Amino acid sequence: MMAQPHEAMPAGTGPRAGATLRLDAISKRFGSVTAVNRVSLEIPAGSFVSLLGPSGSGKTTTLNMIAGFLRPDEGELYFDGRPVANVAPNKRDIGMVFQSYALFPHMTVYDNVAFPLRARGGLDGAAIDRRVREQLEMVRLADFGERFPKQLSGGQRQRVAMARAVVARPSVLLLDEPLGALDKNLRDQLQGEIKKIHRSVGSTFVYVTHDQSEALNLSDLVVVMREGRIEQASDPRTIYQAPETPFVAEFMGGANLLPATVASCSAAVLVLDLHMGGRVLAPASGSKPAEGEEVSLLVRPEDVLIAEKPPADPEVMSLSCSVLDVAYFGDTIRLSLDASGTILTARVPARGSAGLSAGQQVLFCWRQGSARVLRRRRYKP
Amino acid sequence: MTSVGETDRTGFSDADPGPKARAGLQRREHFATALLILPVLVVTIVFFVLPLSMMMVESFKKDGAFSLAQYHEFFTSPIYYWVILTTFTLSLITTVGTLIIGYPVAYYLATTRSRLRNALLLLVVIPYWLDYIVRSYSWMILLGRNGIISRALQDAKLTDGPVTLLYNTFSVSVGMIQIMLPLMILTLYAAMLRIDQELVLAARVHGAGVWRSFAKVFLPLSLPGIYAAALLVFIISLGFYVTPALLGGPGQAMISQSIDVIASRLLDFPLASAAAMVLLAISLLVVIVYNRTFGWDRAWTSPGI
Ligand SMILES: Nc1ncnc2c1ncn2[C@@H]1O[C@H](COP(=O)(O)OP(=O)(O)OP(=O)(O)O)[C@@H](O)[C@H]1O
Numbered sequence: 155m156m157a158q159p160h161e162a163m164p165a166g167t168g169p170r171a172g173a174t175l176r177l178d179a180i181s182k183r184f185g186s187v188t189a190v191n192r193v194s195l196e197i198p199a200g201s202f203v204s205l206l207g208p209s210g211s212g213k214t215t216t217l218n219m220i221a222g223f224l225r226p227d228e229g230e231l232y233f234d235g236r237p238v239a240n241v242a243p244n245k246r247d248i249g250m251v252f253q254s255y256a257l258f259p260h261m262t263v264y265d266n267v268a269f270p271l272r273a274r275g276g277l278d279g280a281a282i283d284r285r286v287r288e289q290l291e292m293v294r295l296a297d298f299g300e301r302f303p304k305q306l307s308g309g310q311r312q313r314v315a316m317a318r319a320v321v322a323r324p325s326v327l328l329l330d331e332p333l334g335a336l337d338k339n340l341r342d343q344l345q346g347e348i349k350k351i352h353r354s355v356g357s358t359f360v361y362v363t364h365d366q367s368e369a370l371n372l373s374d375l376v377v378v379m380r381e382g383r384i385e386q387a388s389d390p391r392t393i394y395q396a397p398e399t400p401f402v403a404e405f406m407g408g409a410n411l412l413p414a415t416v417a418s419c420s421a422a423v424l425v426l427d428l429h430m431g432g433r434v435l436a437p438a439s440g441s442k443p444a445e446g447e448e449v450s451l452l453v454r455p456e457d458v459l460i461a462e463k464p465p466a467d468p469e470v471m472s473l474s475c476s477v478l479d480v481a482y483f484g485d486t487i488r489l490s491l492d493a494s495g496t497i498l499t500a501r502v503p504a505r506g507s508a509g510l511s512a513g514q515q516v517l518f519c520w521r522q523g524s525a526r527v528l529r530r531r532r533y534k535p
Numbered sequence: 536m537t538s539v540g541e542t543d544r545t546g547f548s549d550a551d552p553g554p555k556a557r558a559g560l561q562r563r564e565h566f567a568t569a570l571l572i573l574p575v576l577v578v579t580i581v582f583f584v585l586p587l588s589m590m591m592v593e594s595f596k597k598d599g600a601f602s603l604a605q606y607h608e609f610f611t612s613p614i615y616y617w618v619i620l621t622t623f624t625l626s627l628i629t630t631v632g633t634l635i636i637g638y639p640v641a642y643y644l645a646t647t648r649s650r651l652r653n654a655l656l657l658l659v660v661i662p663y664w665l666d667y668i669v670r671s672y673s674w675m676i677l678l679g680r681n682g683i684i685s686r687a688l689q690d691a692k693l694t695d696g697p698v699t700l701l702y703n704t705f706s707v708s709v710g711m712i713q714i715m716l717p718l719m720i721l722t723l724y725a726a727m728l729r730i731d732q733e734l735v736l737a738a739r740v741h742g743a744g745v746w747r748s749f750a751k752v753f754l755p756l757s758l759p760g761i762y763a764a765a766l767l768v769f770i771i772s773l774g775f776y777v778t779p780a781l782l783g784g785p786g787q788a789m790i791s792q793s794i795d796v797i798a799s800r801l802l803d804f805p806l807a808s809a810a811a812m813v814l815l816a817i818s819l820l821v822v823i824v825y826n827r828t829f830g831w832d833r834a835w836t837s838p839g840i
Pocket residue numbers: 184185187188189207208209210211212213214215216364
């Protein structure tokens with residue numbers, strides 16, 4: 155089904171493997187709003203990159219500049235080292251899946267998928283026909299060629315949009331929240347298909363989403379955006395386990411972030427005054443904060459231990475709190491805790507935690523070394 | 536159903552109004568709808584259906600009895616044959632002319648992000664507010680023997696004496712096109728606004744140049760708008776009266792003028808009625824044939840199979 159992805163390539167449509175993409179300090183302003191603010195990013199050929207961020211963080215604007223719909227006010231874009239600012243969208247060798255799919259309503263599924271091949275030229279009718287049928291087969295829509303988009307379900311439309319975007323084997327594929335309009339089950343299923351298509355076509359995929367699990371699941375590189383800037387660009391594991399800023403940690407979800415002031419930073423271990431009360435130790439990893447600096451302490455729910463008596467080990471930090479809610483997840487349970495007004499989350503093994511119930515007073519503990527100190531990102535004005 | 540009855544008896548009836556109450560509600564809604572439609576219905580009957588029926592009856596009467604004499608006269612007289620042909624020709628010229636001029640304007644209005652858009656829209660609409668007669672007279676000033684164009688041509692020594700560009704097919708066409716242009720532009724513009732611009736971007740990003748994405752995506756998507764606007768302009772043009780009367784000669788007489796002549800000069804009301812019925816029948820026929828011919832776009836504009 156997904157065989158010979160690289161041999162049936164149409165001639166004259168540029169290089170077949172994915173392109174390297176380089177964004178060099180690109181900015182875009184709309185009136186007084188700076189939608190994208192000096193974004194620099196290097197995307198390796200053939201990789202899968204996610205742009206992740208809250209609404210209005212500039213993801214679509216970035217994508218539209220890569221597509222050539224918008225021209226950066228500043229900075230330059232390079233495809234395989236070539237600047238493309240003056241290259242029209244149709245000359246950039248890209249494919250795109252729009253959030254609303256943007257299927258041509260007056261064309262059949264077949265004609266929609268054939269469109270990029272016909273528009274790019276260089277193939278005769280028989281070759282186009284073969285490519286379109288192959289592609290429809292690949293997205294399991296072989297029998298739907300004669301239908302109009304209006305006659306398809308949401309998931310089917312999504313697959314037509316996908317087929318149209320990759321049929322010409324573009325070197326770059328842009329996807330703007332391609333699964334945003336679908337329900338959860340369908341999203342999970344189509345994520346797998348998108349991944350499969352990425353492997354078989356070999357294009358560089360740039361994927362916009364505001365669903366962090368989608369980004370973590372699909373990508374080689376996750377780019378977290380905030381207010382038009384890149385907050386962090388790392389592989390999924392690093393983004394999740396070692397977020398660089400409180401914003402990233404919060405956006406990836408689930409983590410406990412305790413605001414604190416640095417009391418002392420002379421030794422290898424930092425001393426923090428938690429805003430909620432209490433003094434704790436924390437490891438000094440990465441760039442060292444200054445004394446008096448406002449930071450956030452990140453404690454992952456899975457690193458939390460629940461105890462009834464204060465621990466003897468000086469390496470274990472603890473906060474007293476009351477249990478708000480207990481939720482069972484088979485092998486683990488998730489606790490919501492209230493530590494003098496701050497809501498904390500813990501995920502502990504179900505075995506041995508049977509006695510926990512709402513209202514109980516417990517200690518929220520973690521090993522000093524498992525926490526991370528996150529500094530706020532400071533931008534040059 | 537029994538549970539509904541029970542809740543009714545126990546007094547918790549506002550949770551579910553029950554089938555009877557629901558039916559009552561529906562009846563009341565129907566009544567409200569009927570009440571809202573009533574004024575339109577009355578106006579339509581009094582000012583439209585009644586006079587039309589009376590005219591229809593009149594057109595089939597001769598000396599108090601049923602007769603096809605008027606229709607026979609109308610269709611056998613070469614004059615009226617020519618009048619109908621002229622009416623069709625002028626309406627067609629007007630439709631094509633306004634489409635050719637109006638399409639690019641509407642396209643610009645619908646796709647531009649420039650701030651000029653509202654100003655341009657206003658320019659399009661203003662002439663629409665002016666009376667037909669005023670606009671037709673202004674063309675007489677421009678095109679007449681002592682008109683601006685004639686003087687300019689004489690000043691430039693391009694002609695020996697004064698020329699008149701009036702009282703021919705050209706002058707009537709120009710007048711009619713100018714009058715119908717706002718309607719064409721506004722109808723097209725409204726239809727084009729409904730075209731998702733993202734579709735054009737999708738065409739561009741998938742390899743189509745500016746021209747190809749217009750020809751393969753925007754233009755076909757604007758076809759329903761073109762059909763609607765062209766039909767509207769054509770049907771309205773069929774009934775034109777003032778403009779051909781002022782700007783045209785006897786050769787440009789349209790059917791409405793003929794009806795006027797038959798009724799107010801010849802005082803032959805039955806024949807005038809018959810002519811009016813013919814105009815109506817032609818208009819209806821145009822609509823029906825047109826819808827049959829250009830109805831194919833419904834395949835993709837309506838949901839479902
Ligand atoms: N054409 C435009 N004109 C004016 N402002 C715009 C335009 N496009 C985007 N913006 C602004 O730029 C900022 C970034 O918008 P963008 O669409 O890139 O966000 P996004 O990250 O894609 O958000 P979402 O997740 O909601 O799609 C927003 O503040 C938005 O209001």
